[in-house]
Amino acid sequence: MFIDNKNLHYNMSHIDFMVKNGRIIDPANGLDTVADIAVNNGTILSIGNNAHFLAKETFDAGGCLVTPGLIDCHVHCYQYATPLGINPDEHCLSRGVTTVIDAGSAGSSTFQGLRKYVIEKCKTRVLSFLHIAQHGLAAAGCASGAPGGELDSLNAVSVEECTKCVMENRDVVVGIKIRLSDSIADGGKNEMEAYRRAIRASEKAGVPLMVHHSMSVVQTQVDNGSELGCPRDLRAGDLYTHTFHPYRSCILDPSTRTIHQDVLNAREKRVLFDVGHGQGSFGWTVAEICAQCNFYPDTISTDLHTGNHVGPAYDLPTVMSKFLHLGMPLTEVIRAVTSTPAKAIGWESKIGSLTPGKEADITVLKLMEDPIMLEDCQSQVRVLDKVLKPVAVWKAGDLHRITEPSPFPNLDAMKLNSREWDKILIKDKIRPELL
Incomplete structure (x- = not known):
């Protein structure tokens, strides 16, 4: 054709x-x-x-x-204003990514800085999932190493302010983001209510919700129908990110190593499952079990930030390569970084294809055919052909211009990330031996 x-x-x-x-x-x-x-x-x-x-x-x-120009639908690029922020021109555009979506670095009270100093200045096209917490990821929790996080007080979780900011910035805000982890929500006390508010805000604003879900009091498999579940209570078009993490709240039942039924049901109703590789959110063992069940991601993203651009995520083509290795067909890998994310955010008329008349x-x-050892987020390794x-x-x-990660692979990063081994539930039988 x-x-x-x-x-x-x-x-x-x-x-x-x-x-x-x-x-x-x-x-x-x-x-x-x-x-x-x-x-x-x-x-x-x-x-x-x-x-x-x-x-x-x-x-x-x-x-x-x-x-088509690659789309990374989960990065953190609010550089200097947040501890996680990377420069998207240096780490995304120079690796073949023309569009990135910042996943919640800014909330309603900090968004104007993201717009003025990043979105308007970068050569990369930068869009945003707005955090339900008004201050976004300015500090605390995994964003700075301090205890606690952005959901410790529900005073900062405003449906009205979030919705208002989305409506006033519809040209670049394409969704809403929430992180569900007990350590960033007053020991889990605020997770359910913050989740309810995020769902309500996304419904009012008419945009998808992206949910980070790991080590959470919100259950992955819900046996009590009156409780909120994740991904059970997400809607068609919402994004469940960090799909292949190996921690508590994993999409697999640790005892049977099978995919939870609520996860399969969510896919049936067209919830989108996103990679969100990150520094801790991709496990080879989890991904291999899912691949055996033909459960591949709808969107492939890096969750690129200051803690992982030197490994284990590196860049989007590297994360794409991991899913090629897992058996995901090449055309589907390309779809997951082009047309699917474009459609998910309602931008399919602008990006995600090579249609004449578009930018x-x-x-x-x-596709380099030199075998290379690549790690997951806990430094389990596989040899990619x-x-x-x-x-x-x-x-x-x-x-x-095009750049490459250096060093690649990064053994120092692998040694650092291997410290998480004892915390993960789904893993290889043998702990990785690193040089």
């Missing part, structure tokens, strides 16, 4: 650039073919045999994959 929009008006002879000879994978348009992409004035003109165009510049993508967000990836590496990226037609 080729796409060629005859209704677009452009110079038939001269264009800005062409990406040639690559294997184009564009799940939104059902494309998996070797073809060329013609781009002019930051916009995709056509896909197919573009011999009638004379390009000022040509990029030969022979032997590479050409995809030219294009990523070129190389193939790893995706970014080769080139254009955001709205502008070419940006």
